[in-house]
Amino acid sequence: MLSVFVADESGLINRVAGVFARRGANIESLAVGLTVDKALFTIVATGTDATVANLAKQIAKLVNVRYVEDITDESHVERELMLIKVHAPPGPTRTEVTQIADIFRAHAVDCSDRTMTLQVTGDVGKMEAFRRVLAKFGVVELVRTGRISLKRGDRMFDTGAWSQRQAGRSAPACCRAPAPPARSSSTPRAHPSVQQPTAQPGDGDVYASNVLDAAYDTVAAVAKEPDVLAIEVQDVPGVLNQVTGVFARRGYNVQSLAVGNSEREGMSRITIVVPASTSSIANLIKQLNKLVYVENVEELTLVPHVSRELMLVKVACSASQRGELVSLASIFRAQVCDVSVNTLTLEVTGREEKMVALKEVLEPHGILEVARTGRVCMQRDSGLDSKFLGRVAGSRVML
Structure with a gap:
């Protein structure tokens, strides 16, 4: 499991996927949390230790990659x-399906006269x-x-190396920090994921630049709803690189990407959200259908349609603040998935508006880290349009 933090730009997803495609490595799972200026990739790939180490090394060479960390052996919270x-x-x-869902x-999240649609979060098992x-x-x-x-x-992601390297490049030679003393051969080598300094609760809303936002763009108003494409593909190495290449060659900046197994064996489903463009979306779909492995x-x-996202957020929290944060979490139907002396990690699912609202109420406590899926x-199947119903008051449509 690799965690990759990047400064987002058009085509970056394609370049990251290309590293795996060129080496024939199959990506078992890929989750990308995207904002306008940064993105967090969580990549699960199979291979020997040497293979994974080489993949991480090649990804780190890409432009605008801030850090790459292998967290496979780290104690971590994992959700999908x-x-x-x-x-x-x-x-x-x-009735039986409902009882199983409760367990x-x-x-x-949807019910028709033939089917039920259920939402569930948890680990792979x-x-x-x-x-x-x-x-x-x-x-x-x-x-x-x-x-x-x-x-x-x-413990947080080891992001200090990138910020120190960039600071060293931008500062004049006379202003750069002195180099650390050489390590003697008898000194044991520290683990790459060194423990970060513990953030103190009540530090305000001044955060490091590596904190991901709760939505792609929380400020700019989108005039038109972005296009949502569900692409079913064969589960073969390199297929993600082919699909994202179609978007990269046409200058699309992907707003959301989620990749996971579908209901059919050997097939995966890619959900992509791109900026709306009525004139070219039809041509984009035609190009995708021409790909060999696209079904x-x-x-x-x-x-x-039902639309959902998953977010993990780690908040600075003292013992006296724990009850207040748990009460806030219950309002948003968020669940506590990890607790330590100074932190609290929450898991929440919903639409972008819900993610942004939760982030706003947690900001005064100090948000340390955020991980999001696409x-x-x-x-x-019920045919009900929740956005249309949201504009209805009684029998009147609110324009």
């Missing part, structure tokens, strides 16, 4: 989000167990984010 649609007609079948702490239990009812559609992770407790491309922008979407 899954939307699963199953056959559940009214009657005993739907796994899943939530129903929980996701696989939930899928297998529901398999007997018949899985109609499944979409998953990649895995995201934060280190447990006060199906579905545009969900104008159809009623957006996952699934068409509503």
Whole structure:
């Protein structure tokens, strides 16, 4: 499991995926939290220690990559989000599906006269167990984010090397910090993930530049809803590089990307959100359909669909503040997934507006780290458009 923090720019996702494609490495899971100026990749890949170390080394050479860290052996919180649609007609079948959902702490997000769509978060084992239990009812559609992770407790990602290197480059020679003393051969080598200084609660809302925002753009108002594409592809090495290459060659800056296994064996589903462009989105879909390993491309922008994201946020928290933060979390239906003496890590799912609202109420306490997945979407069989209903007051449509 690699954590990669980058300064975002057009085509960067394609370059990161290209490192794996050129070496024939298959990405098992990819979660990307994107903002206008930065992005956090969480990549799960298979291979020997030497292979993974070489991949990390090659990624670190890319322009605008701030840090790369292998957190496989670190103690960390790991979560992913899954939307699963199953056959559940009214009657005993739907009752049983609802009972199973309660056991796994899943939530129903859509219901029709034939199917139910459920949302569940957890680690890989929980996701696989939930899928297998529901398999007997018949899985109609499944979409998953990649895995995201934060280190447990006060430990944070090792980002100091990049900031020190950039500061050294920009400062005059007379102003640069002196070089550290040489390490003697008898001194034991420190682990690359050295423990960061513990942030003290109440430090205000001054954070390091490596804290990811809760949404792609929390300031600028988007005049038009971005386009959402669900792309089903064969699970082969290099397919993500091919798909993202289509977007990179046409100058699209991807706003959200989520990659996970689909309901069919050997297939994966990629959910991509791109800026709206009515004139060229049809041509983009045609180019995607021409790719060898692409099975199906579905545009969900104008159809009623469920849209969800997952966010992990680590907050500075003293013992006296813990009760207040837990109360705030319950309002947003967030769950506490890790506690230490000075920190609290929360897990929350929902739409971008919910993520931004939670971030605003947590900022006074001091946000230390944020990890986000991309957006996952699934068409509503009920046909209900929640955005349209949000503008309805009684029988009147609010314009």
